[in-house]
Amino acid sequence: MKALAFLPWYDWLAMAWFFGLWIGYGWFSRTTAKVSLLQTTNRYRRYWMEQATARDPRVLDGIITQSLSTSPSFFASTTIIIIGGLLALLGTTDKAADFVREIPFAVRTSMLVFDLKVLLLIGIFVFAFFRFTWSMRQYTFAALVIGSMPDPQDFAAGKFDRAHFADRAGKMLGMAAETFNDGVRAYYMSFAATAWFFSSLVFAIATAAVVLILYSREYRSTVLHVLRE
Numbered sequence: 448m449k450a451l452a453f454l455p456w457y458d459w460l461a462m463a464w465f466f467g468l469w470i471g472y473g474w475f476s477r478t479t480a481k482v483s484l485l486q487t488t489n490r491y492r493r494y495w496m497e498q499a500t501a502r503d504p505r506v507l508d509g510i511i512t513q514s515l516s517t518s519p520s521f522f523a524s525t526t527i528i529i530i531g532g533l534l535a536l537l538g539t540t541d542k543a544a545d546f547v548r549e550i551p552f553a554v555r556t557s558m559l560v561f562d563l564k565v566l567l568l569i570g571i572f573v574f575a576f577f578r579f580t581w582s583m584r585q586y587t588f589a590a591l592v593i594g595s596m597p598d599p600q601d602f603a604a605g606k607f608d609r610a611h612f613a614d615r616a617g618k619m620l621g622m623a624a625e626t627f628n629d630g631v632r633a634y635y636m637s638f639a640a641t642a643w644f645f646s647s648l649v650f651a652i653a654t655a656a657v658v659l660i661l662y663s664r665e666y667r668s669t670v671l672h673v674l675r676e
Contacts, residue, residue, distance in 0.1 A: 493617035516586035578630035585623035
């Protein structure tokens with residue numbers, strides 16, 4: 448609570464700007480945007496699962512699913528290391544604060560405010576860790592759905608609905624990809640939060656810059672253009 452009392456109003460404003468843009472962009476990408484990289488790749492996931500219903504055995508699909516799950520697994524492990532490093536940094540706040548003060552243009556702050564900035568980074572990476580681990584579990588569920596698909600002969604005979612199984616598996620893979628995307632977005636936002644060690648103005652500018660970079664990659668990238676051709 449002492450750190451909150453020592454925090455100037457412009458730092459509060461910068462924090463509100465940070466969380467407002469982060470949450471607002473996440474809401475925008477989920478609800479209002481019609482054409483995004485994730486939504487476009489979700490169509491390919493649906494095509495993939497439609498092909499999987501006609502494939503026997505589905506070893507290739509299992510290998511691809513396992514390969515996709517390695518990315519959130521790697522990021523989850525890396526996030527644990529980062530959180531451990533940040534927690535260790537809290538134990539040497541005085542030395543770290545002295546180092547930051549030596550950086551040109553860095554604003555001098557009290558130890559309590561410095562701790563608050565480190566705690567913000569820890570919170571961001573804890574959120575990322577939960578999203579990455581949940582993405583790993585969702586890929587496991589998707590593998591179960593793929594493994595439970597009936598034989599292609601049963602689909603051809605009309606015993607099961609091919610579109611229903613393809614839709615369900617495709618949606619599960621899309622959910623796992625979206626959750627992984629949330630974790631990667633948190634990594635991007637952590638760079639903006641790091642700018643807070645310099646000043647609240649740099650913090651606010653970095654937040655806007657990161658959101659613009661995210662938008663350009665998810666909605667205006669060359670990769671998206673190629674996928675939509």
